Amino acid sequence: MTNSSATAHSLDDVAVLMPAYNGQADVDLTLASFSENALIHVLIVDDGSTPPIVAPAIPNMQIEVLRMPQNGGIERALQTGIDALAQRGFRYAARIDAGDRSVPQRLAKQREFMELHPQVAGLGMWTQVVTREGKPLFMLTPPAEPNEIRRLRFFRSCLAHPSMMLRVDAVRAVGNYRAAYPSAEDLDLFVRLMARYDCANLPELGLYYELNEGGISATKRRRQVSSTLRLQLRYFNVTNLYDWLGLAKNLLHFVTPYRALQRVKRTLLAPRAGH
Known part of the structure; x- marks a missing residue:
């Protein structure tokens, strides 16, 4: 799969997992942003796109497109993707969404941490939120420690889903992604993972x-908040x-309203002049 050097071999058990529905240009931009000192494996789950998503030709990247027979939603696409990675022998799934961009060496850094911390089933990173044009809006700097993330799990978004590296066997052990909480499939998974493992x-x-x-956060926001509330009530710790x-x-x-919330968030989290 790769050459025999230790550095190159170190990403052979990692695959980037990207669900995609239309938006070929966003898929291309996102995959081109990865930069690692090893061959990068990618699984795109095409959720019924018309026309179908095509794997771009990117150096140092091996891309497979798994086509869903029809559009079934991100929850089913991710569930199918995790099962497919397990069948192909990958241990880690590195999540990203079409349109987002990776920082160089992200995969190597996350894999190294997870190898050293086998109890960690999900590992996120800090996230710079940007506009469609790439203009910085605000930074998301959630806590790093598992216990703090558990404590704040329903108060703030502690784990940025597209930044996560997930242990494939742990995700399947807790029931995989599921459609029980539409548009909040990530929080549903993280809560179940944190009941048996750590997230950091x-x-x-x-x-x-x-x-x-x-x-999703904009167009299906009411459904997302409703699902989040149901999750909070199910796992509520008085x-x-x-x-x-x-x-x-x-x-x-x-x-x-969604736009009002975004204005507040940008005001509170935007970088101050001189900092």
Whole structure:
């Protein structure tokens, strides 16, 4: 699969997992952003795109496109992708979405951490949120430690889904991605992972996340908040203050327009002059 050097061999058990529905140009841009000192394996799950997604020709990258028979949603696409990676013998799935961009050496850094911390089933990184044109908006710098992430799981977004590297066997052991909580499939998975394993963050920039007004968070926001509220109620810990605060926060999100929330977030998180 790769040459015999230790560095090149070190990513043979890692695959980038990208669900895609249309948007060929975004797929191409995202995959071209990866830079590693080893052959990069990619599995694109084409969720019924018309025309079908085509694997771009990118040096140092081996790309497979797995086509779904029809558009079934991101939850089913990710579930299918995880099972496919398990069948192909990959141990780690590195998530990213079409339109986002990776920081160089992201995969090697995450894999090294996970090899040293076998209890960690999911590892995220800090994320720079940008516009479609690439203009920086704000940074997401969630906590790194597993216990802090558990404590804040429903109060703030501690794990940026497209920045995550996931242990494939652990994801399947807790039931894989599922469609029980539409548009909140990531939080549903993370909560189940944290019941048996740890989730952590590398406290450094790993992803440029494109704030797309047509993305799931914008177009399916009410469904997403509803699913999040159902998750909070199912796993609610009455002794954790942040579960109560998270419940109040999401109830507020339920009644506040999406654009208003984005304006508040940009104001609070935008870099200050001189910093």
